[in-house]
Amino acid sequence: MKLSTLTDIYQKLDATTKRLEMIDILVELFELTPLEEMRAVIYLTSGKICADYIGLELGFADKMVIKAIAKSIGKAESEVNKLFKKKGDLGEVAEKLIGQTGQQQLGAFFTPNEKSETGELTVDDVWDILNKIALIEGKGANQKKTNLLLGLYSKATPIEAKYITRIVLSQLRLGIKDLTIIEALSRKYGDGKESRKIIEHAYNVTSDIGTIGDILASKGMEAIKKIEISVGRPIRMMAAQRMPTAEEIIEKLGGSCALEFKYDGERVQAHINGDGIKLYSRNLNEISEMYPDVTAALKRSLKSSQVIVEGEITAWDPDNERLKSFQILMSRKRKYGIEDAMEKIPVRVFLFDILYKDGESLLNKSYPERRVVLESLIKDDPVIVLASREVVSSPDEFVEYFEKAIESGCEGVMAKDIRKETQYQAGSRGFLWIKHKFDYSSAFNDSYDFVVVGGFYGKGRRKGTLGTILMAAYNAEEERFETVCKLGTGFTDEDLIKVTKDLMSISVEKKPKDVISKLDADVWVVPEKVYEIQGADLSISPVHTCALDEIKKDTGLAIRFPRFIRFRDDKKPELATTTSEVVDAFKKQRLRSG
Template sequence: MLLSRLARVSQEVAATSARSRKTALLAELFRDAEAADVPVVIPYLAGRLPQGRLGIGWKTLGAPAPPAAEPALTVREVDARLAELGALSGAGSQAERARLVGELMGAATEPEQRFLRALIGGEVRQGALDAVAAEGLALATGAPPAGVRRAVMLAGSLQTVAERLLAEGPAALEAFRLTVGRPVWPMLAHSAPSVAEAIDRLGGCVIEEKLDGIRVQVHRDGDEVRLYTRTLDEITDRLPEITRAARELREDRFILDGEVIALGTDGRPRPFQETAGRVGSRVDVATAAQAVPLSPVFFDVLSVNGRDLLDLPFADRHLELARLVPGPMRVRRLLVPDAADGPARAAAERFGADTLARGHEGVVLKSLDAPYSAGRRGASWLKVKPVHTLDLVVLAAEWGSGRRTGKLSNLHLGARRPDGSFAMLGKTFKGLTDVMLAWQTERLKELAVGPVEEGVPVVTVRPELVVEIAYDGLQRSTRYPAGVALRFARVLRHREDKTPEQADTVETVLAAHPGVAP
C-alpha cells in the first residue's frame, strides 16, 4: 500500500467527527490493504510507531526537504527505513539520523511529508483508535462487528486479527478462543463522581475496594503459571510469591484477574512506588521479594477447567471465584442488591469511606448482570475516587515540542515552606488547552528571571503565578526536596485571584497523605 493512500485517509478521518464516516473510510482502506501491510497500517492510523520513539527532534524533522513530485513510498518501505533509523546508536549516529530523515522526506510528496512529521513527532490526532479500526475491519471483511471485537479481546492484538481476517475472511474468527497462557486485555471501569450516583446508574450491584496496586492476570495450567500486566507484558519471573499462591489454589487450570499490592504489617498499603518498583525489578528477585513481598487480591475469574466464563453475569463469575480463591485473597466487597433501599445505600457509602480510611484509593461498583467486556471501559463498572486538588506556584517551565513548539508548557510546581521559599513537588503539562498555553507563555515570559530563548530548555520564573491542579496522590521521591512527588498531576486553571502566599504549604500536602511522608 502506498503511504499516500494512508496519509490521505488519516487526514480525512481527522476531518470528520462522525463515527460512521470514520468506520467507512477505514473499511475502504482495509479493503485495499494486503495482510502484510497490517502491522504497519494499524499502528500508523493510531499515531504509533512499531519501533517506539526514535529520538528524532523537531529540528531534524523540520529541516527543509524538496518534496517528491509523485507518490512512490509504500508503508512497508517507510517502516523499514524507520527501523533502520531506530537501530542507530553511538558516535556519528546523530548525523546519520539526520541524513536518513532527509532521504526519507525527499522521497515523500508534500502531503506525505506532513503525515510523516506528525507521525514521527507523535502528533497524529485523527482519532482512528483501535475500537473504530475494529469496526472498519469488520465492514471491510463482512465479519460481524461483535465477533471482531471479541477476537481482538481474546487475541490481545487488533493487528493479529486483522492479518488473519484479510488473509482468510470471516471464518478466521473461529480461531480466536480464550486460552490459558494467552493474556487478554482487561476489562476497565468508567468514572463516577460519587457512590450514590454509581448506584443510581447501575441499580443492584456490588461495591469493591479499589486497590492502588498493579493489575495482574494469572494463568495456571497444571504446574505452569504465567503472570501478565494490564498491557499484556509477562512478569512471571519477577513475582515468585504470586506463582506460589496460584499453585496453592484448589483447581489447576484457570485465569484470574486481580491486583498485586505491597501491604504493611498492619494490613495497610505501602506506598505505591514500592509496589511498582517491585513489579518492575528484574534484578535479585529473591532479595526484592523478601524486602517487599506482594500480596495477590483477586476480583474476577475468566476461565476454570477449560470453561470460558466471560459471558456469564458477574454474580455467577464471583460464585466461581469464591469457590476457587480463599477469602483472604479476594477483594473486600459489599452487596447492594436493591438500589432503592436506603439502608443498603447508606452501607455502601460507609463501605466507601472505610475503604479510604484503610488507605486504599477508592471503590469500584459493578453491575451484577454484566459479562466480562475485556479490553473495554464498560458502563457496568464504575470507579469512584476522591479528587485531590492543590493551589501551587509555578517555579519554572519548559518549552514544548510538536504542536506545543514555541509555548512554555511543562510547569515546575512548588508548595510553600515555612520560611516562605518553595519546594518543588513535580511537573505537568497535562490539562492545558491551547488558550491556556498561549496565555501562560506570555505571562511566564514576563516573570522570567533569566534567558527565555527556546534553546534554553528550562525558563526559571519569579514564583508569582498560582495554578490549581488535580492529582491522584503522592509518592515518595528522592528527586524533590520535600521527599515526595505528585502522581498524575494536571492543570485545572490559572488562579490569578490568588497570591503565592495563599498557595498550599508542604505541611498541608503531607498532612493530606499520612503514611507517605518520608
C-alpha cells in the same frame, strides 16, 4: 502497495478533524490495501508496528533523527536543529529539507555500500525496515538504526519522508484511534451495528487491531466470530462507572449487590499457563519482570495450571498487616534494582475475578459464578488472597461496609451486580460495576482522572515551570479530549518540576487535532498524561468544552477549584474520566441541590 498511496491518505486524514470523514477515508484506504498488507497498513496508521502489549519499540530519539536527516541531505546537524526549533515537528523539517535538496540528489551522500536500490518505496519496504530497526539491540544499535532510516530517506519523496519521520518518532498523530478503525472495518467487511459488535468483541479479547484487520481481510466475518481467548494475550479490562450515593447504587443494581474493597494499587491481569506467567497492567503493558515475587506466588497459590485472573497489586506492610499507599507501590516500577525493591516494598495481591480456566472462557458467566470458581482455585498464601467481599441489601449495610473499607486503608468500595446477566464486559465501562469513593475534605463524592492537553507558564515563584495545567475529559463517542479545568493547586515544587519536564518532552507546536479547546495554551502537548484531581463541584462554563452545548448552548462543564491529587501513570488517556461521566455527575449534583 506504494507508500505514496498510503501517504496520500494520511494527508487527507491530516486535513480533517471530523470523525465521520476520517471513517470514510479509512474505508477508502482499506479498499486500496492488498489483503496481505492489511496488518501492516493498520499498524502504521495507528502509529505503531505491533500490538501494544508486545512492547516492541523503534527507540528513536530526536537527536538520532536529526542526524539521519542531516546526513541524508549533506548538511550540518545544527542547520537541521535550527529549523526543528522553528517548526517543532521533525516530520515537517524532513519534508522541507529533502524537498529542497531533491530526492534525486540524495544518493550522492552515501558511500557505495550505503546506497539503496532505485525505485519507489512500498509499504512492505517501510514495514520490513521498521521491524528490523525494532529488533536491533546492543553495542552500536543507534548507529545501525540511523543507517536503516537513512536508507528509507534515500528513496523517499518529501511527503513520504515527513510521515516516515513521524512514524519512527511515534508522532504520527492522525487522530485515529482503534475504535475509529473498528468502525471503518465494520463498514468495509460487515453489514451494520451487529458486525461492529462482533469485531469489537474480537478486538477486546485479542487487544490487537492489526490481527483483527488481517483476519477480516483474508478470512472474513465468520473467522472473526471464531476468535477465542488465548492465554498470554491480554484481554482489554472491564471498567466501572461511578455513582455518588449508596441509595442510588443499590437501586441501580436491583436492590442488592456485592461490595468489594477498592484497593489503592495497580490493577493486574495475570495469565498462567503451566510454569509460564505473564502479568499485564491496566494499560496492557507487560509488568512481569517488575513483580517476580507475584509470579512466584501465583505459581504456588493457584490450583489450576491454565487460568487468567484479575486483581490488585498493593504495597503491603507485613509487620502491621496494613496496606501502604499507591505512591509507595509505584517505586516498584523499575527496570533495575528489582531484588532490592522487593525486599523494601513487599506486595500483596487481592484477586477479584477470573476470566478463563483450563480451556474454558468464563467471560459470559455471571459475576457470582465467576467468584465461586475463583474461590475454589486459591490456596492459602501470604501474597495471593481473595478481595474482601460482602453482599448488602440496604444503604445502611452499604455505608457500614464502606466505612470498614476506609478503615482498612482502601480508597472505597466496588459495587458489583449479582444478578444472572452480569458477564465480564471486556473493554467496556458499564453499570455492572460501580465504584464509590469519598474524600472527606471535598464536596466532591469522588476524584476524577483527567488528561493533560496543555500548560501555561508560571509567574512569581513558579517562573520557569508550567504553573497551570489544562485538563480534559475523554469523549469516548467522538474519540476526542474536551477541556474541563485549569489546574494549578495541589502541586508541590517537586511535582511542578516533574510536570514541566514530562510535558515539555511531549510538547507539540500546534493544538492536537483530537483536543477541543476554546483556550489557547502556552504549550500544547500530546494527550497522554493522566492526573487524578478533585474539586469543589461542577459548573456550567462558557470557557470549557466538556459536553459543549449538551446542557446549555455555547457552554460546557467545568470543575470548580480543582486540586491535584496524584499522577496516574497506570492509566491510558482513553481510560480517563469520560465526558458522559461528567455530565451524569453534573445532573446528579443538580438534583441534590434542588
